[in-house]
Amino acid sequence: MKSYREELWFEIPTRRALVNITPQVEASLRRSGIQEGLLLCNAMHITASVFINDDEPGLHRDFERWLERLAPEKPYSQYEHNVGEDNADAHLKRTIMGREVVVAVTQGRLDLGPWEQIFYGEFDGKRRKRVLIKIIGE
Amino acid sequence: MKSYREELWFEIPTRRALVNITPQVEASLRRSGIQEGLLLCNAMHITASVFINDDEPGLHRDFERWLERLAPEKPYSQYEHNVGEDNADAHLKRTIMGREVVVAVTQGRLDLGPWEQIFYGEFDGKRRKRVLIKIIGE
Amino acid sequence: MKSYREELWFEIPTRRALVNITPQVEASLRRSGIQEGLLLCNAMHITASVFINDDEPGLHRDFERWLERLAPEKPYSQYEHNVGEDNADAHLKRTIMGREVVVAVTQGRLDLGPWEQIFYGEFDGKRRKRVLIKIIGE
Numbered sequence: 001m002k003s004y005r006e007e008l009w010f011e012i013p014t015r016r017a018l019v020n021i022t023p024q025v026e027a028s029l030r031r032s033g034i035q036e037g038l039l040l041c042n043a044m045h046i047t048a049s050v051f052i053n054d055d056e057p058g059l060h061r062d063f064e065r066w067l068e069r070l071a072p073e074k075p076y077s078q079y080e081h082n083v084g085e086d087n088a089d090a091h092l093k094r095t096i097m098g099r100e101v102v103v104a105v106t107q108g109r110l111d112l113g114p115w116e117q118i119f120y121g122e123f124d125g126k127r128r129k130r131v132l133i134k135i136i137g138e
Numbered sequence: 139m140k141s142y143r144e145e146l147w148f149e150i151p152t153r154r155a156l157v158n159i160t161p162q163v164e165a166s167l168r169r170s171g172i173q174e175g176l177l178l179c180n181a182m183h184i185t186a187s188v189f190i191n192d193d194e195p196g197l198h199r200d201f202e203r204w205l206e207r208l209a210p211e212k213p214y215s216q217y218e219h220n221v222g223e224d225n226a227d228a229h230l231k232r233t234i235m236g237r238e239v240v241v242a243v244t245q246g247r248l249d250l251g252p253w254e255q256i257f258y259g260e261f262d263g264k265r266r267k268r269v270l271i272k273i274i275g276e
Numbered sequence: 277m278k279s280y281r282e283e284l285w286f287e288i289p290t291r292r293a294l295v296n297i298t299p300q301v302e303a304s305l306r307r308s309g310i311q312e313g314l315l316l317c318n319a320m321h322i323t324a325s326v327f328i329n330d331d332e333p334g335l336h337r338d339f340e341r342w343l344e345r346l347a348p349e350k351p352y353s354q355y356e357h358n359v360g361e362d363n364a365d366a367h368l369k370r371t372i373m374g375r376e377v378v379v380a381v382t383q384g385r386l387d388l389g390p391w392e393q394i395f396y397g398e399f400d401g402k403r404r405k406r407v408l409i410k411i412i413g414e
Contacts, residue, residue, distance in 0.1 A: 001139050001277050001414050003312040005382055036141040038178060038274055040314060040378050044389030046329045052237050053184045053229060058218035062226050063233075066209065071342065080334035088338050091329060095339075095373065097233065099328050102178050102240055102378055104272035106143055111270060113182030132387060134380035136313055136413060137274060138139050139277050174279040175412055176316060190375055191322045191367060196356035200364050201371075204347065235371065240316050240378055242410035244281055249408060251320030275412060276277050 004032030004135040007044075012125035015073075016093075018060050019120045021050075021131065025103075026110055028133045035108045037137015041118060042100035044130040047090035049097035049121035052112075067093045067123075090123035097121045105137055142170030142273040145182075150263030153211075154231075156198050157258045159188075159269065163241075164248055166271045173246045175275015179256060180238035182268040185228035187235035187259035190250075205231045205261075228261035235259045243275055280308035280411040283320075288401035291349075292369075294336050295396045297326075297407065301379075302386055304409045311384045313413015317394060318376035320406040323366035325373035325397035328388075343369045343399075366399035373397045381413055 006028045008021060025041055041050050053059070071092035072078075079088030101118060104111035110118075120131055144166045146159060163179055179188050191197070209230035210216075217226030239256060242249035248256075258269055282304045284297060301317055317326050329335070347368035348354075355364030377394060380387035386394075396407055 001313075003413065005380065005387070036274070037139075038176065038272065038314065040380055042378075042380075044392065046389070046391050051233070053233065054219075056219060058221060059226060059229055061218045062230070066230055070208065070346065080337045081330075081332060083334060088335060091335055092338070092342055095327070095329065098236065098374065100378060102180075102238060104143065104178055104180075104270055106272070111143070111272065113184070113268065113270075115184050116182065130389065132380055132389075134314065134382070134387065137141065175277075176314065176410065189371070191371065192357075194357060196359060197364060197367055199356045200368070204368055208346065236374065240318075240376060242281065242316055242318075242408055244410070249281070249410065251322070251406065251408075253322050254320065275279065 001136060002034055002138055004034060006133045008131040009128060010120060011128045012122040015125050017122045020055050020117050021120050022118045025118050025133060029110060032135045034105055034135050034137040037105045037135060039103045039105050040100060040134045042132050044132050047087050047094055047124035048129055049094045050101055050131060051097045051119055051121055052101050052116050054115050055117045070096060087124040093123045139274060140172055140276050142172060144271045146269040147266060148258060149266045150260040153263050155260045158193050158255050159258050160256045163256050163271060167248060170273045172243055172273050172275040175243045175273060177241045177243050178238060178272045180270050182270050185225050185232055185262035186267055187232045188239055188269060189235045189259055190239050190254050190256055192253050193255045205234060208234060225262040231261045277412060278310055278414055280310060282409045284407040285404060286396060287404045288398040291401050293398045296331050296393050297396050298394045301394050301409060305386060305411060308411045310381055310411050310413040313381045313411060315379045315381050316376060316410045318408050320408050323363050323370055323400035324405055325370045326377055326407060327373045327395055327397055328377050328392050330391050331393045346372060363400040369399045
């Protein structure tokens, strides 16, 4: 069994953004040399997400509006977490979007459906944050 | 290490449905011959879900009503994604329900709790769509 | 390839609670002797969750209030599942919070970010319930 580990670093200039990281994950898989196995890709921060969906800007604006409806950023005072913090909503938004994806590795490639793209979801940006890629297989 | 890959195909006649796929996943695991490991089962489409919950029809009707409350299908115009599309709600519903499950494989069996059943959640049906099963172990 | 399996048992005295299980999961990993691999930790019950977030009491009260807003416990009659049952809301709350986490194992440690902690989320307690830990690697 082989294993491979890599971190991707981000510093998103806005509070929230969705970033397509599929090319970086594919490049990491190539560097691993693993042909068959499983790839874990997870946010290492609890106010960010890694998820799979469509790379379509209209849908991304829908996600923004929808997450704001389900877990609004403001007023900050509505959340007990926001004592010296203002990011409770980011913890909740990331819960909806998910922490991680596990992707099959087949013949050295990410085994994704035709429209599946991997995203980093930032919900409390303007700071350096990380994503972990861990691949096991052979 | 062994690895095994299989696709399950669906063509759901309605827009939305929840289908218990536990027997198909178990059959796939038997074909793999893997005794100890991890099994990934994921929707390969971004408007469908694989999730684990209870096989109880009342609960499934509750899921339908609840998802319609959190991410209503109509009016289609409420979503920016719906330009030549009408399935933005399906992307959001699948986000709530999740893309994938990872299940332990122990002594050649799906290592599930007593009520855990694996479901395919279709939120934009009437077309052919796929689920991926990838198993690694030995 | 090595594999390791362990169950954690809980009997939460209240209907709902969030319990930090990171120390138990770390202890399980040490017992496994696995240095590099993947660790799956999942609720074996469909009204409970395993998730990763922050160990901050204010945030946990925010989760309680937020989940009650998205999937209220009462009135019980609002759910079709609640025929001889009263836990439909627990199935929905656990769906939001997620069934499982997959964590990378690196150099014999849980490869978590600085604030990542693993929680058992109970949404229908006052009974004995289990979490499964399955680790594969070498």
